[in-house]
Amino acid sequence: MGERFDKGLAVRKQVLGEAPVAQRVSSAQGELNADLQQYLTEFAWGDIWSRRQLSLRDRSLATIAMLAAQNRPTELKTHIGGAINNGMTMEEVAEVFLHAAVYCGFPAAMTCMRLAREVAAAREGAPG
Amino acid sequence: MGERFDKGLAVRKQVLGEAPVAQRVSSAQGELNADLQQYLTEFAWGDIWSRRQLSLRDRSLATIAMLAAQNRPTELKTHIGGAINNGMTMEEVAEVFLHAAVYCGFPAAMTCMRLAREVAAAREGAPG
Amino acid sequence: MGERFDKGLAVRKQVLGEAPVAQRVSSAQGELNADLQQYLTEFAWGDIWSRRQLSLRDRSLATIAMLAAQNRPTELKTHIGGAINNGMTMEEVAEVFLHAAVYCGFPAAMTCMRLAREVAAAREGAPG
Amino acid sequence: MGERFDKGLAVRKQVLGEAPVAQRVSSAQGELNADLQQYLTEFAWGDIWSRRQLSLRDRSLATIAMLAAQNRPTELKTHIGGAINNGMTMEEVAEVFLHAAVYCGFPAAMTCMRLAREVAAAREGAPG
Amino acid sequence: MGERFDKGLAVRKQVLGEAPVAQRVSSAQGELNADLQQYLTEFAWGDIWSRRQLSLRDRSLATIAMLAAQNRPTELKTHIGGAINNGMTMEEVAEVFLHAAVYCGFPAAMTCMRLAREVAAAREGAPG
Amino acid sequence: MGERFDKGLAVRKQVLGEAPVAQRVSSAQGELNADLQQYLTEFAWGDIWSRRQLSLRDRSLATIAMLAAQNRPTELKTHIGGAINNGMTMEEVAEVFLHAAVYCGFPAAMTCMRLAREVAAAREGAPG
Numbered sequence: 004m005g006e007r008f009d010k011g012l013a014v015r016k017q018v019l020g021e022a023p024v025a026q027r028v029s030s031a032q033g034e035l036n037a038d039l040q041q042y043l044t045e046f047a048w049g050d051i052w053s054r055r056q057l058s059l060r061d062r063s064l065a066t067i068a069m070l071a072a073q074n075r076p077t078e079l080k081t082h083i084g085g086a087i088n089n090g091m092t093m094e095e096v097a098e099v100f101l102h103a104a105v106y107c108g109f110p111a112a113m114t115c116m117r118l119a120r121e122v123a124a125a126r127e128g129a130p131g
Numbered sequence: 132m133g134e135r136f137d138k139g140l141a142v143r144k145q146v147l148g149e150a151p152v153a154q155r156v157s158s159a160q161g162e163l164n165a166d167l168q169q170y171l172t173e174f175a176w177g178d179i180w181s182r183r184q185l186s187l188r189d190r191s192l193a194t195i196a197m198l199a200a201q202n203r204p205t206e207l208k209t210h211i212g213g214a215i216n217n218g219m220t221m222e223e224v225a226e227v228f229l230h231a232a233v234y235c236g237f238p239a240a241m242t243c244m245r246l247a248r249e250v251a252a253a254r255e256g257a258p259g
Numbered sequence: 260m261g262e263r264f265d266k267g268l269a270v271r272k273q274v275l276g277e278a279p280v281a282q283r284v285s286s287a288q289g290e291l292n293a294d295l296q297q298y299l300t301e302f303a304w305g306d307i308w309s310r311r312q313l314s315l316r317d318r319s320l321a322t323i324a325m326l327a328a329q330n331r332p333t334e335l336k337t338h339i340g341g342a343i344n345n346g347m348t349m350e351e352v353a354e355v356f357l358h359a360a361v362y363c364g365f366p367a368a369m370t371c372m373r374l375a376r377e378v379a380a381a382r383e384g385a386p387g
Numbered sequence: 388m389g390e391r392f393d394k395g396l397a398v399r400k401q402v403l404g405e406a407p408v409a410q411r412v413s414s415a416q417g418e419l420n421a422d423l424q425q426y427l428t429e430f431a432w433g434d435i436w437s438r439r440q441l442s443l444r445d446r447s448l449a450t451i452a453m454l455a456a457q458n459r460p461t462e463l464k465t466h467i468g469g470a471i472n473n474g475m476t477m478e479e480v481a482e483v484f485l486h487a488a489v490y491c492g493f494p495a496a497m498t499c500m501r502l503a504r505e506v507a508a509a510r511e512g513a514p515g
Numbered sequence: 516m517g518e519r520f521d522k523g524l525a526v527r528k529q530v531l532g533e534a535p536v537a538q539r540v541s542s543a544q545g546e547l548n549a550d551l552q553q554y555l556t557e558f559a560w561g562d563i564w565s566r567r568q569l570s571l572r573d574r575s576l577a578t579i580a581m582l583a584a585q586n587r588p589t590e591l592k593t594h595i596g597g598a599i600n601n602g603m604t605m606e607e608v609a610e611v612f613l614h615a616a617v618y619c620g621f622p623a624a625m626t627c628m629r630l631a632r633e634v635a636a637a638r639e640g641a642p643g
Numbered sequence: 644m645g646e647r648f649d650k651g652l653a654v655r656k657q658v659l660g661e662a663p664v665a666q667r668v669s670s671a672q673g674e675l676n677a678d679l680q681q682y683l684t685e686f687a688w689g690d691i692w693s694r695r696q697l698s699l700r701d702r703s704l705a706t707i708a709m710l711a712a713q714n715r716p717t718e719l720k721t722h723i724g725g726a727i728n729n730g731m732t733m734e735e736v737a738e739v740f741l742h743a744a745v746y747c748g749f750p751a752a753m754t755c756m757r758l759a760r761e762v763a764a765a766r767e768g769a770p771g
Contacts (some may be wrong), residue, residue: 008138023155035353036372036377039360046686047365056226064189065227068196068367069234072584074330077368077373097547098184099193104551106197108492109559110582110590116548117589123547163481163507164500174558175493198494202458202714205501206494225675232679236364237687238710238718243677245717251675259497291609291635292628295616302430303621312738320701321739324708325746326622330586333629334622340706354696355705361687362709419737419763420756423744431617431749440610448573449611452580453618454750458714461757462750481567483577490581491561620748 008041011049018052018059018085059089065098071103071115079115083122093123136169139177146180146187146213187217192227199231199243207243211250221251263298267305272309274315274341286363319345320355327359327371335371350378392425395433402436402443402469443473450481455487455499463499467506477507520553523561530564530571530597541639571601579608583627591627595634605635648681651689658692658699699729704739711743711755719755720736723762733763 016024031040052062063086070079086096097119104112145151158167180190191214198207214224225247232240272280308318319342323363326335342352353375360368400408415424436446447470454463470480481503488496528536543552564574575598582591598608609631616624656664671680692702703726710719726736737759744752 011148026254035349035376036369037762039357039365039368039372042357042360042686042690043369046682046690048684050272051230051233054226054535057223057230061227062230063219063222064192065196065230066234068193069200069231072197072200073235073364073366075366075370077370095185095189097551098182101182101551101554102179102185102190103197104492104554105179105199106194106492106494108490108495108585109551109555110487110490110585110587111492112551113548113555114587114589116551120547130160163477163504164497167485167493167496167500170485170488170558171493171497173559174554174562178554178558189677200496201492202496203498205498221675229679229682232364232682234364234366236360236362236367236713237683238362238713238715239364240679241676241683242715244679244716248675262737288680291605291632292625295613295621295624295628298430298434298613298616299621300624302426302434306426306430307742307745310738310741313735317735317739318742320704321708321742322746324705325712325743328712329620329622329747331622331626333626351697351701355693355701357694357696358691358702358705359709361691361712362706376672396666419733419760420753422637423737423741423749423756425751426741426744427753435614435617438610438613441607441614445576445607445611446574446614449614450618452577452716453584453615456581456584457619457748459750459754461754479569479573482566483573485566486563486569486574486577487581489563490578491585617750618748618750620744620746620751622746623748 007045007049009049010053011044011047012077014052015044015048018063018088019081020084020088045075060086060091063089063091067096067115068103069100071100071111072107074111074114076114076118080118080122083119084126087126133173135173135177137177138171138181139175142180143172143176146191146216147209148212148216165243188214188219191217191219195224195227196231199228199239200235202239202242204242204246208246208250211247212254215254221247261301263301263305265305266309267300270308271304272302274319274344275337276340276344285305286306295310315345316342316347319347323352324359327356327367328363330367332370332374336374336378339375340382343382349375389429391429391433393433394437395428395431398436399428399432402447402472404467404472406479434480434486444470444475447473447475451480451483451499452487456491456494458495458498460498460502464506465504468510471510477503517557519557519561521561522565523556523559526564527556527560530575530600531593532596532600572598572603575603575612577602579611579627580615583597583612583623586623586626587616588626588630593635595631596638599638605631645685645750647685647689649685649689650693651687654692655684655688658703658728659721660724660728700726700731703729703731703741707736707739707755708743711740711751714748714751716754716758720762723759724766727766733759 012024012028028040028044032038057065062083066082067079067086071081081097087093097116099117100112101117103115140152140156154166156172159165191210194210195207195214198210211224215221225244228240228243228247229232264301266278284296284300287293319338321334322338323342326338339352343349353372356368356371356375359371396408396412412424412428415421447466450466451463451470454466467480471477481500484496484499484503487499524536524540540552540556543549569577575594578594579591579598582594595608599605609628612624612627612631615627652668668680671677703722706722707719707726710722723736725731726749735758740752740755740759743755748756
């Protein structure tokens with residue numbers, strides 16, 4: 004679809020995994036959200052995540068911190084996986100959510116910690 | 132006031148600067164917010180910021196990301212300064228706010244960028 | 260119950276459908292939320308939605324935009340249906356959520372788009 | 388303007404003070420927000436604040452807690468004054484904001500505490 | 516684990532019930548959120564909830580008001596139960612959520628009312 | 644800078660005015676937020692605002708509704724002006740904020756109404 008899309012799709016797959024990204028992009032074709040998926044890949048991933056001013060690990064850390072503050076569980080679970088792929092340990096991810104108790108309150112921290120446990124359990128249960 | 136307070140005060144001064152922290156703590160004595168200042172030092176700084184599971188730079192990055200999402204300008208300006216003290220460059224701080232355009236929307240990103248410029252201008256104008 | 264209630268109930272049924280509104284109002288009788296349902300009908304629908312300064316389509320557009328920004332999935336699904344009844348196409352509804360990527364961030368846009376697809380699928384599956 | 392308006396205006400003046408409420412209502416006449424002021428008096432004060440299921444002090448406590456969580460400084464300052472008029476001490480108001488450190492995070496608590504100090508200072512400086 | 520933990524655990528059990536608190540604390544051991552549970556008990560319950568400047572009923576009222584404004588359903592259901600244990604009636608809890616229609620909007624009020632009905636139904640169905 | 648930038652700059656100037664947009668873009672050069680201004684023009688205006696699936700008036704209506712819900716005063720004032728340029732009357736803008744009383748609460752509605760009055764006063768005071 005063009006250079007920005009291709010560059011964005013490559014970073015998006017690197018961070019979130021080849022299979023789930025391919026599935027989301029293809030299932031969106033002909034659908035209401037096809038254009039949203041395209042802008043997401045081009046702008047969010049092709050323009051912003053591709054910039055070199057922050058490492059991918061720094062971007063993952065900023066992303067899960069922003070999603071923790073905003074109360075967005077589906078996207079947070081996706082990006083917990085992305086943070087692990089970008090070099091954070093699950094203990095560091097959990098530590099970000101503990102840190103959120105100070106800046107967003109304990110309810111936010113506890114919601115995020117539940118999601119982190121679900122992601123950790125799903126990854127342990129997955130075949131090697 | 133105890134070990135947690137002392138440890139917290141040390142980290143708080145390391146991150147936010149000796150003079151402004153001393154000023155805030157002392158001006159709070161006998162005031163409505165004296166207890167809040169004490170819990171802030173003991174819990175936020177003595178318990179959480181003092182943990183070694185994340186670097187101080189990582190904690191600053193998480194903090195400004197959470198404050199950007201929450202629309203808290205006064206605290207964000209304080210922690211932009213803290214992020215610089217913890218090893219981030221002003222360009223990296225600005226990049227976090229650019230990243231926020233994707234996850235919190237452009238109005239959040241633009242508000243934060245204005246605050247970053249104010250902090251940058253104040254630091255350039257300060258005596259060496 | 261009075262003129263404001265009657266006027267509000269009529270607009271509410273026009274926008275959200277006869278059967279679901281009748282069901283919600285009657286099931287609330289004798290319950291904790293009976294008074295809330297009455298105020299909702301009188302104030303939200305009888306006072307505000309009944310005003311002529313904006314068309315019903317404009318009010319639906321404002322409503323789904325506000326609910327998208329606030330992360331309120333149950334009410335958003337109700338009002339996606341209301342927007343269709345007030346003359347928006349499903350493509351226009353989806354376009355509002357694409358627009359939300361700019362002003363509320365991509366996570367908000369993606370959450371809303373999922374809900375729009377659910378409403379669209381439910382309406383297609385419903386008997387004619 | 389009717390029974391609900393009169394009842395609401397009486398409660399509103401009881402809680403927020405005779406002079407400031409009279410000023411706000413009269414200055415709104417012929418203005419953009421005249422209708423908003425009317426609905427505020429009729430619905431918020433005439434319908435809801437006038438109900439006897441919670442004491443006025445309980446309603447003030449709930450109001451400042453909700454405004455603390457929402458980051459609405461102008462309305463929060465108005466309702467800190469209302470809480471004092473409804474029987475809370477300034478120390479109890481400050482304690483609600485300390486409590487907010489747990490449920491909304493320290494930045495919310497610190498912002499609210501600053502506003503409480505401003506209201507306390509203004510009241511001390513006012514003629515007896 | 517120390518005096519703050521013991522004091523906090525006692526208040527936490529008094530408000531939220533012996534069995535559920537014991538279950539949450541023990542199930543967290545060795546897990547990602549063990550430290551979060553400890554800070555929650557020490558700081559939120561041992562430091563803040565244990566203070567005498569507000570009654571337990573006032574703290575419950577402030578807590579459900581803050582959680583209503585923040586859209587945190589899991590924690591809100593927990594604290595609806597706590598509010599009942601601290602002397603609020605279910606009708607008073609529902610009245611707080613009706614009050615939220617004024618300060619947080621009707622969608623917030625309706626979401627909270629649904630949760631209150633679920634808690635009320637669960638308590639009625641529980642063995643005596 | 645490319646086709647998307649040029650198209651976006653044209654729409655942005657059409658909606659927000661030639662002079663203020665030129666000023667913002669040029670003052671950002673060589674500054675921290677130069678890249679943010681570029682993405683704003685390319686993505687927000689060149690990609691999204693340029694789409695034909697919603698009229699410019701509909702996009703302005705959605706934008707002020709989203710900003711009202713999010714509590715973003717600076718951007719809201721900018722887009723109140725944009726809404727007028729896109730064919731809304733000031734009375735319709737105020738009606739959107741009255742509508743916000745239902746969906747976001749009265750504090751949000753009152754904050755927005757104050758901003759609308761400021762914009763209206765500034766426009767009346769401006770030379771013809």
